[in-house]
Amino acid sequence: MRLIILSLYLFLSWNPEGKGQSSPSLFETLYGLEEVSITLTYPFDSLYRTNREEIDAIISIESKEGMLMHNEKITLNLRGKFRRMKCTMPPLLLNFKKSTLRNLNLDNIDEVKLVTHCLETPEGEENLQEELMCYRVYESLTPCAYRTIWLSVTYQDLLQQGKQIKSAGFLLEPDKDITKRLGFIERKLFNPAEDSIHFESYSNTVAFNFLIGNRDWSIIMSRNAKLFFDSISSHYVVIPYDFDYSNVVSATYRRETRPDNMTHPLERMYQGEYFKNRSGEILKKFQESEDIILNRVATAPNPMNESERKKIAKYFETWFSQIKKTEAKDLPYGYLMNYKGGL
Incomplete structure (x- = not known):
């Protein structure tokens, strides 16, 4: 029945x-x-x-x-x-x-x-x-x-x-649902030109990956970042995926080589490939989403218990605090955010 x-x-x-x-x-x-x-x-x-x-x-x-x-x-x-x-x-x-x-x-x-x-x-x-x-x-x-x-x-x-x-x-x-929902066309290509990239979606992608401590992505190499063509703006919209290598997840099978200046496994490095002269602007704009992000961590439908949510929230709060007190000109790609706590 x-x-x-x-x-x-x-x-x-x-x-x-x-x-x-x-x-x-x-x-x-x-x-x-x-x-x-x-x-x-x-x-x-x-x-x-x-x-x-x-x-x-x-x-x-x-x-x-x-x-x-x-x-x-x-x-x-x-x-x-x-x-x-x-x-x-x-x-x-x-x-x-x-x-x-x-x-x-x-x-x-x-x-x-x-x-x-x-x-x-x-x-x-x-x-x-x-x-x-x-x-x-x-x-x-x-x-x-x-x-x-x-x-x-x-x-x-x-x-x-x-x-x-x-x-x-x-x-x-x-992906076909995304193209249907947003009216985009999926495109797989390597090393797209900077002027073909949708700036807002790119900014969200690089800032979010920095926030969660994820360096396992690349638009140039078409790794863990899909491109969808928006015929209205004539730009490629970037949508990130696969976050298992992020510090938030820290999957036990994760194997990656850390730069020499990263001394703690939960430290974060700002990684980007385009719009280098706007790297600080990108993070300052993303900082405005702090309340939305922290509220989502607290309320998102998820069987995750309260203590785990608080750990993630604290990890995010340290990121926002550091971005707030750092001038945009001092936030280039390669910027290392130190972290000494746990997760």
Whole structure:
């Protein structure tokens, strides 16, 4: 009955006669639901067959509102070269059948990324919560951001009845959903010209990565920063992602070489590739978002406990305090922000 009710909701919410309207995507639909949970059934040992690109699986999706999918066939793809080597549960790409989506009156955006717990330890879920917080803080600053859906995940072994793993994870908004939502065109290119970069989105990206202590990104190298072409401004909008290497997350598998002048693992270095003559201006402008950011840390939907939220808030407060008392001319790329506390 709950499956029928939710299916009816999806049918009624789709207006095929509406001009300029289209069916909602699977991600858009789940984004508006509460307490989303999924069950994935597949042969557990298939995750470790590195020569196999696709894994046949069965998925069920349920929410507080009812069952959306029940035992539908999908394929899984392993994501992330480094996490794939280091994680017992690597991130996955869920590839849905277009016929399944069509039967639910959904858009045919059929690939959705699932960020998993990586390690089967309490720290694995803590890292998930911390990375989710990074995404949700950034989303509070600008619509040009990846949206996320926190969910409960049950992994069931197809070959061994009763063997299962219960954990958490979150879905990352597909690029096609972003282009649909914002009217952009995704473009993959290396070393774009400075005058082609959208200044505000670039500024948010570099300042936010500095705030969370993340140096694992590059627009020039097309690493952990996507470019979307905005035909109205004729510029490339920058949207950052993958924050697991940030100091806020400090994933146990993180391996990076620190500059010689960084003596503490939680110190932050201001990294940038464009608009060097405006580096200080960028941080001074971003400083105006302090209240929004700290409020988001305190209130963002996230199972993270209060003490962890306070640690992150304190880490951010030290950043804002330092930026406030430093003149813009003294904030070039390469600026090192010392830190002696914990996180």
